[in-house]
Amino acid sequence: DQQVKQNSPSLSVQEGRISILNCDYTNSMFDYFLWYKKYPAEGPTFLISISSIKDKNEDGRFTVFLNKSAKHLSLHIVPSQPGDSAVYFCAAINFGNEKLTFGTGTRLTIIP
Amino acid sequence: SQTIHQWPATLVQPVGSPLSLECTVEGTSNPNLYWYRQAAGRGLQLLFYSVGIGQISSEVPQNLSASRPQDRQFILSSKKLLLSDSGFYLCAWTPPGQRKNTEAFFGQGTRLTVV
Numbered sequence: 556d557q558q559v560k561q562n563s564p565s566l567s568v569q570e571g572r573i574s575i576l577n578c579d580y581t582n583s584m585f586d587y588f589l590w591y592k593k594y595p596a597e598g599p600t601f602l603i604s605i606s607s608i609k610d611k612n613e614d615g616r617f618t619v620f621l622n623k624s625a626k627h628l629s630l631h632i633v634p635s636q637p638g639d640s641a642v643y644f645c646a647a648i649n650f651g652n653e654k655l656t657f658g659t660g661t662r663l664t665i666i667p
Numbered sequence: 668s669q670t671i672h673q674w675p676a677t678l679v680q681p682v683g684s685p686l687s688l689e690c691t692v693e694g695t696s697n698p699n700l701y702w703y704r705q706a707a708g709r710g711l712q713l714l715f716y717s718v719g720i721g722q723i724s725s726e727v728p729q730n731l732s733a734s735r736p737q738d739r740q741f742i743l744s745s746k747k748l749l750l751s752d753s754g755f756y757l758c759a760w761t762p763p764g765q766r767k768n769t770e771a772f773f774g775q776g777t778r779l780t781v782v
Contacts, residue, residue: 561710587769598757598773599711644711648761648769653699653718655761655771659710 558582559647561658570667574632578645578658581626585647590619590630592641593660599644603630632663640665669694673758673774680781686731686745688777690758693739698760700741701771702733706754717741718763753781 560579568574576590586607591599605612605619605628612619618631632639646657673690680686692698702714713726715733723733730749734742741758758774 589769589771591771596755596776596778598759598775601770601772604769646711646771648771650764652724653761653763654713654716654724655699655701655759656713657703657711 557659559645559656559658561643561645561661563661564659565662565664567664567666568635570637570665571634574630574635574639574663574665576630576632576643576645576661576663578628578630579626580628580647582647582649582656583623583626584649584651586650587648588619588621588628589646589648590617591644591646591657592639593644594641602643635665637665637667639663669760669772671758671760671772671774673777675777676775677778678780680748680779682750682781683747686743686748686752686779688743688756688758688779690741690743690774691739692760695739695760695762697738697763699763700735701759701761702741702743703757703759704754705757711757715743748781750781753779755779 558581589604590602593599603614603617603619621628642660642662644657644660648655670693701716703711717735732744756777759771761771
């Protein structure tokens, strides 16, 4: 049962444009949502998070939007840079049992 | 400051051999600990997590097991490896309890190749 889903396995975006990565979830008990960036053969790097009681969090070029009614969150990167090329994972955690669940990832390629 | 150590970085093991991957966290107490596996072309699959010593939650039934013999030590084991156990294994920790913000911190991973 995949509780956190990223339906787009890959995404290509022109440098300077906006990258939008999407994530859907099924468990309404999640307390926090996180986005991670991962390079091959390395551990994921934390990007940004959002509490389930918020609908938007912004940090520099990264903004995460949460739509609880749709059980959907998205990560916006603007402007996109070549160094943003990586696999992006969304994740969700339930503080009740501390279970941290990741999505399947989206490979983002920024085209110079 | 908190740090997480995971070793070894790479491992090549024959089918049927045992496995032991170790993860330790420093600079924090009672962390929540996690083992994930990233198989080729797939996402981060949660294998085990632990909220305290001796408390292990298993997510995926398979020939792997996990143990937490000490507060900041998490071990992933297998008695007999299968070819399908090949992958990139990651250990992670999160702070305990309710909190205003949260972040999971990852080790550098172990590339396991079963031959």
